[in-house]
């Protein structure tokens with residue numbers, strides 16, 4: 001997708017007068033997202049990104065946008081929300097909440113090398129620590145409660161084999177979430193969707209994390225698992241690439257040392273993150289919404305990854321004392 005809600009230059013020209021951004025000069029829909037309607041906009045002050053939120057509400061959005069503001073002010077490179085003259089960073093456009101944020105330089109690195117994975121691991125650790133004192137608490141809305149709600153919705157669409165995988169993995173994850181080890185895992189605000197398409201690089205230089213609209217409070221290890229399961233794999237098979245895994249985990253550990261409980265929880269967490277994206281892709285695939293442009297994500301990719309993470313022993317989270 002994603003332009004679910006079209007915005008013309010005329011629409012933007014009148015809406016933008018509430019900001020100190022000068023006149024609107026251009027607007028261009030962005031096709032690659034799947035959750036929101038995104039646009040690159042050019043004003044007399046420069047280039048920005050406009051997002052019209054399709055599902056997130058005025059009640060939920062302050063968490064995401066204030067988190068981005070908190071991180072940007074804390075020196076983590078993320079898009080900074082722009083306030084209107086009244087100080088509001090969430091404003092209605094076509095009856096939906098919308099925001100303008102600064103545009104990050106560079107491009108997504110879709111074929112990452114260990115150097116990119118190390119940069120992402122280091123910044124992820126910095127982000128977790130910088131978000132620790134963020135005051136708004138909102139759960140991960142794509143966390144285990146959502147998995148349990150979504151399982152019966154997608155179940156009728158699955159083969160017997162996949163039904164069995166989903167049922168047994170949900171039982172495993174519910175038991176893991178109730179375990180003493182899980183309760184000891186450090187937590188706080190996490191990005192929760194730090195895929196290669198949500199990080200900008202200028203050459204080998206990381207210029208920022210973006211797309212915080214799945215962020216929520218959850219274990220830091222879940223964030224690491226989501227990130228490793230996308231950045232450090234052979235894209236065809238889903239197998240972990242040892243060099244990239246080590247580069248990312250070692251760089252993270254150097255800044256925020258992993259705990260002994262996290263070491264124990266690592267393999268279940270890799271499975272949990274695969275399950276989360278298998279479920280959301282199944283849901284989006286079987287319950288699609290209308291859109292002007294739509295790129296569906298393949299659920300089978302994460303089914304494959306889930307099976308691999310169950311079958312193969314995960315690489316150690318850290319190899320030195322934490």
Ligand SMILES: Nc1ncnc2c1ncn2[C@@H]1O[C@H](COP(=O)(O)OP(=O)(O)O)[C@@H](O)[C@H]1O
Nearest residue numbers: 030032033034035036049079102103104210211
């Ligand atoms: N702050 C930003 N700076 C630069 N590019 C951005 C920014 N936000 C979004 N983009 C671009 O828009 C695309 C879609 O944004 P994304 O947030 O991933 O959409 P969605 O939330 O709908 O999945 C990204 O792949 C990126 O190219």
Ligand SMILES: N[C@@H](CCOP(=O)(O)O)C(=O)O
Nearest residue numbers: 033034035193195211277297
């Ligand atoms: N990363 C998720 C889908 C979320 O899409 P995004 O464009 O907002 O990152 C997936 O790959 O399933």
